[in-house]
Structures are given as structure tokens and as C-alpha cells.
Amino acid sequence: MLVLLAQTAAGAEKDRESFAGGVHFIRSMEGLDGGFRPESQVRESTWVTSLAALLPEAVLGSGRFERAIAWLKGQTGRESGWSYRLQQRLHGNSAEYPKGWPWFPGAAAWVIPTSLGIMAFERALARASDEELSRRVAAGRDYLLARACADGGWNHGSNQALGKDGDSYPETTGIALLALGAASKSKDLTPNERARIERGKIAARRHLALCRAAEGIAWLRMGLAAHGEIAQSPFQPVCRTNMDEALIALAGAGVNPLTANPVARIKVIL
Amino acid sequence: MQITRRQALTGALAATGLSACSRKVSQSFPVSRVSVVKAPSYSMAIYDQIYRLLLDHGLNVRGKRIVLKPNLVEFDANTAINTHPMVVHATFEAFRKLGAADVRIAEGPGHRRGTLDLADAAGYFDTIRGFEDSFTDLNTDSIAKRDIASPVSKLKSLYLPHTVLDCDLLVSLPKMKTHHWAGATLSMKNLFGVVPGAVYGWPKNVLHWAGIAESIVDLHHLFPRQFAIVDGIIGMEGNGPIQGTPKAAGVLVAGSDVAAVDATCCRIMGIDPTRIAYLEMARGVENLAESSFQQVGETIASVRTPFELVDVWKEIRS
Numbered sequence: 001m002l003v004l005l006a007q008t009a010a011g012a013e014k015d016r017e018s019f020a021g022g023v024h025f026i027r028s029m030e031g032l033d034g035g036f037r038p039e040s041q042v043r044e045s046t047w048v049t050s051l052a053a054l055l056p057e058a059v060l061g062s063g064r065f066e067r068a069i070a071w072l073k074g075q076t077g078r079e080s081g082w083s084y085r086l087q088q089r090l091h092g093n094s095a096e097y098p099k100g101w102p103w104f105p106g107a108a109a110w111v112i113p114t115s116l117g118i119m120a121f122e123r124a125l126a127r128a129s130d131e132e133l134s135r136r137v138a139a140g141r142d143y144l145l146a147r148a149c150a151d152g153g154w155n156h157g158s159n160q161a162l163g164k165d166g167d168s169y170p171e172t173t174g175i176a177l178l179a180l181g182a183a184s185k186s187k188d189l190t191p192n193e194r195a196r197i198e199r200g201k202i203a204a205r206r207h208l209a210l211c212r213a214a215e216g217i218a219w220l221r222m223g224l225a226a227h228g229e230i231a232q233s234p235f236q237p238v239c240r241t242n243m244d245e246a247l248i249a250l251a252g253a254g255v256n257p258l259t260a261n262p263v264a265r266i267k268v269i270l
Numbered sequence: 271m272q273i274t275r276r277q278a279l280t281g282a283l284a285a286t287g288l289s290a291c292s293r294k295v296s297q298s299f300p301v302s303r304v305s306v307v308k309a310p311s312y313s314m315a316i317y318d319q320i321y322r323l324l325l326d327h328g329l330n331v332r333g334k335r336i337v338l339k340p341n342l343v344e345f346d347a348n349t350a351i352n353t354h355p356m357v358v359h360a361t362f363e364a365f366r367k368l369g370a371a372d373v374r375i376a377e378g379p380g381h382r383r384g385t386l387d388l389a390d391a392a393g394y395f396d397t398i399r400g401f402e403d404s405f406t407d408l409n410t411d412s413i414a415k416r417d418i419a420s421p422v423s424k425l426k427s428l429y430l431p432h433t434v435l436d437c438d439l440l441v442s443l444p445k446m447k448t449h450h451w452a453g454a455t456l457s458m459k460n461l462f463g464v465v466p467g468a469v470y471g472w473p474k475n476v477l478h479w480a481g482i483a484e485s486i487v488d489l490h491h492l493f494p495r496q497f498a499i500v501d502g503i504i505g506m507e508g509n510g511p512i513q514g515t516p517k518a519a520g521v522l523v524a525g526s527d528v529a530a531v532d533a534t535c536c537r538i539m540g541i542d543p544t545r546i547a548y549l550e551m552a553r554g555v556e557n558l559a560e561s562s563f564q565q566v567g568e569t570i571a572s573v574r575t576p577f578e579l580v581d582v583w584k585e586i587r588s
Binding site for chain 2: 078
């Protein structure tokens with residue numbers, strides 16, 4: 001999916017055959033429940049559904065997009081479900097658990113699937129307003145802000161273990177910031193929330209100054225760009241996988257197809 | 271921030287769905303051979319030591335496909351999180367020397383997504399020539415679904431990578447560490463890394479909800495052909511598996527019965543193996559006695575190096 005997005009950014013017409021093959025494969029991964037599977041052997045729809053929903057709508061098709069969004073509406077981290085909250089209250093824990101998204105149905109919410117879920121729902125909200133989607137986007141942002149690490153950035157969402165602070169990672173810090181890009185433009189943010197996003201940006205700059213991994217560099221650049229900051233890495237990223245290549249291409253794109261929806265152009269290509 | 275034992279245990283139970291059940295294991299186990307050798311440092315001597323360990327266990331690997339599964343989690347130059355690359359390389363060379371048809375190194379880290387970047391940072395590219403050609407990222411490998419015949423956890427099945435499903439011998443190469451949710455992380459817990467992140471995510475949270483200890487046992491049963499070599503040359507104590515501090519134990523521990531290897535490691539670390547839930551579930555208390563194993567090489571007393579335990583795990587001290 002990231003390769004398709006990168007091809008979209010770079011000009012898919014350069015390799016129509018590869019692009020069309022990728023589109024065919026992604027479409028074939030739709031499950032009967034409207035979600036998407038990570039590969040043909042997997043029966044369950046998973047976190048990749050939000051990534052599929054971030055493909056240009058012309059690639060996925062309106063029907064598939066709507067079914068993907070409907071599937072995502074039904075997914076929340078297990079810790080925000082009633083049985084877990086009841087169990088916690090019985091143990092004297094009255095903490096709130098904002099609804100994020102899990103990697104796999106039935107597990108807890110984590111930073112990357114929640115970030116992708118927020119962006120997928122923002123894509124849907126750009127088509128039509130929907131109160132439920134808006135509430136989930138707000139809850140997803142609450143989740144991200146609550147799970148920031150003490151150093152300001154994000155790891156996968158486990159910001160403490162046995163009372164000890166966990167360190168943030170470059171890639172998760174970048175993707176969380178990308179997902180909070182639209183929020184930072186909102187007038188509804190509290191000063192505390194705005195301060196947390198600012199701390200996230202400081203953490204991202206710190207990671208970018210040290211990170212040598214292509215995935216980390218790409219997400220950090222995209223995350224900072226979502227907040228209007230064009231940042232460069234001091235290192236030449238070493239791309240070890242197709243995903244690395246795709247992410248670096250996305251980070252270098254003038255318009256990021258993860259947060260835009262280049263419908264007209266894709267229609268011409270397909 | 272200080273955390274009470276009750277808070278920690280509540281959190282652990284709630285976060286993991288761990289049921290505090292204790293199973294009676296009626297199965298009897300043959301007396302397993304466990305080797306303990308002193309290895310004071312990561313020197314060239316371990317190449318010979320590991321080769322001799324494999325010879326001593328009489329492994330017939332000629333023409334076989336071997337997969338080495340190290341423990342790669344995160345990299346921090348100030349501590350000892352990952353299996354040392356020299357231990358992995360020495361094992362790789364030893365199996366090749368013994369005539370294995372194919373030796374692959376495979377891992378699917380549960381924290382960092384860039385597996386090759388992590389391996390590079392941890393020194394694998396520098397130590398193992400042509401590392402990338404011999405390595406499979408289990409997080410993104412092709413997979414097949416496997417039903418769990420008699421699950422101990424809440425799992426009924428798992429998608430698992432072909433690389434580990436199709437090999438003739440899976441060799442677990444963990445770091446000797448304490449673990450904040452499991453007590454100790456050794457050969458059996460190391461198999462969490464075979465669960466594909468592309469399906470289940472980072473971390474592999476379905477295993478936590480199914481019960482950490484129970485999932486360790488289920489994964490163990492899914493791979494009946496295993497061997498283990500534990501890197502206890504420098505391990506990790508305290509708040510492992512990531513935030514602990516390096517602890518020199520100066521040992522390599524090996525054997526075909528990985529639960530027996532882990533129980534022996536626990537004793538070396540000053541931990542009572544019968545208080546480690548996954549070992550108790552896998553073998554039963556009666557089959558974890560020292561007399562259940564044929565100890566070769568060093569005695570436990572001669573290498574015993576108590577690892578520091580965080581407060582919530584103080585009761586597992588032997």
C-alpha cells in the first residue's frame with residue numbers, strides 16, 4: 001500500500017503495469033466484512049484496513065472505501081471496552097481509556113494503528129460530516145496525547161512499565177505527529193494539548209538529528225511537515241526494503257498522498 | 271514514580287489477561303541433558319565452545335535446514351538487550367561445519383519495526399559476513415495458519431512464518447535476562463519473536479491478552495524440534511527485558527529440551543524455576559527439580575550469579 005502511495009506521489013504513469021498490478025492485489029485483499037487482510041493467507045481483517053483507506057479513493061473505489069471505514073468504526077482497543085473497564089474499576093483504577101485502534105481485532109490500541117485510523121477517518125470526514133467519525137478522531141487524538149512518552153515523543157504506546165518511563169522511537173514519533181497535524185490547526189485544542197504537540201515536535205527534531213534508519217527519517221519528516229516544518233536529515237538514509245524506498249519517496253513528495261486525496265490524477269492513470 | 275506491588279500485579283494481570291491458574295502436568299519427561307560452560311567474555315574461544323556443545327549433544331544436522339532465532343529487541347549501546355552477534359555467528363558457523371544444508375538467521379522484533387536497522391546497530395552486519403543474505407525478517411515473512419492442538423492460552427491458532435514452520439531444527443538463541451512481566455526471558459519466551467508483526471503488530475499484543483505465560487507454552491508446543499543456546503556471557507538484570515542493567519554471568523547454557531535449559535538458567539540467575547509460571551505450566555513442578563536434568567559441564571553452584579529482581583518479582587528468588 002505504501003508503494004502504491006509512493007507511486008501516486010511520484011507519478012504512477014511511469015510504470016502503469018506495476019501500479020495496476022498493485023491496485024489489483026490490494027483490492028483482492030478486501031475481506032467479506034469490508035476490512036482488509038495483510039496477505040491472502042490471513043482470514044481476519046486487520047490494521048492494514050486504515051492504510052487501505054488512505055489510498056486515493058480512485059484506487060480503492062468508493063464502495064471499498066466506505067466498507068473499510070465502516071469496518072474501522074467497529075474496531076477499538078480492547079482496553080476501552082466495557083469488560084476491561086469494569087475489571088479495572090473493581091481493582092480501584094478509574095482511569096479513562098480513549099478509544100484508539102488495535103493492530104489486530106481483540107487486542108489493545110497502539111500508536112501506529114490509531115494514527116492511521118485518525119487519518120483514514122479524516123479522509124472520510126473530508127467527503128461528508130459524520131458525528132461518530134468526528135468523535136472517534138477526537139478520541140484517537142486523546143489516546144495519542146495520553147500515550148506520549150516522558151521525553152515528548154512516542155513509542156508504540158507503552159509509555160511506562162513498572163513505573164519507569166519508556167523511551168520514544170523515531171518512526172512512531174513521526175507517525176503520531178503526522179496524525180496530529182490536522183488537530184494542531186484546530187482552535188479547540190487546550191493549551192496543555194498544544195504544549196504536548198510542541199513537545200512532540202521537539203522530540204521529532206531530536207530524533208531526526210540522530211536517526212539513520214530510512215523508516216524513521218521518513219516518518220519524522222512527514223510528521224514535522226504536517227506541522228508546517230520542512231526538515232532534513234543530516235544522514236543519507238539507507239533503504240533496505242521496498243517499504244523504506246516508498247516511505248522516503250513519500251517524505252520527499254510535494255503533497256503527501258497520506259493526507260491528500262489526488263482523485264482526478266489517479267482516474268486519468270487508471 | 272513508585273508503584274506498589276498490588277498496582278503492578280493488577281496492571282500485569284489486567285494488561286495481559288493472565289489467569290493465575292496452575293495446571294497439573296501429568297506427563298513424565300525423560301531426563302534431559304543440559305550443558306553449562308563458562309565463557310567469561312565474547313572472545314574467539316566461543317566459536318570452539320559452541321561447536322563442542324553441539325557435538326556433545328550429538329545433533330545430526332547433516333543435510334538439514336536450521337533456523338537460528340536470536341533475541342533482537344532494541345539497541346542501546348549502554349546495556350545488553352540483544353543476543354551478542356558473536357554467539358549467533360559462532361552458532362551459524364558450527365552448524366555449517368556440522369554439515370547443515372542451510373542455516374538461516376531469523377527474527378521478528380516486537381518493538382522496533384526496522385529489523386535490519388536494528389540488526390545493524392546491534393553489530394550483526396559487522397560480525398556476520400553476508401548477514402543480509404542469511405537473514406529472514408519474520409515480521410514480514412510469508413505465513414501459514416497453525417491450529418494449537420490443546421491450547422493453554424486463549425489462542426486457538428496462530429499465523430506463523432514459513433521459515434520457522436518449514437525448518438528441521440529451530441535453535442533459540444536468547445539473552446539471559448529478567449523480564450518485568452514474565453520473571454525471566456530465556457529460550458521459551460524468545461519464541462514470541464517468531465510471531466509475525468505484519469499480522470499482529472508491534473508489540474505482539476494478542477499474546478499478552480491471551481496470557482503471556484500461557485502463550486509462551488503454546489508457542490513452545492508448536493515447535494517440537496528445538497535446541498537452545500542461551501547467551502549468559504553478559505545478561506541483563508533488574509527491569510528487563512529492555513530497561514535493566516548488564517549482568518556478567520559468564521556462561522553459555524545449551525540443550526535440546528529448552529524448558530530444561532531455561533530452568534537451569536533460572537537456577538544460575540538465582541531464580542526458583544518452579545515460580546516461573548510458563549515453566550511450571552510446561553513441565554509441572556515435579557519435573558523442574560534439578561534431579562530431573564542431567565547437568566553436564568559446570569555445576570550450577572560454580573556459576574550461580576544471582577540477578578537483581580524488581581520488587582514485584584522478589585518472591586521468585588531461590
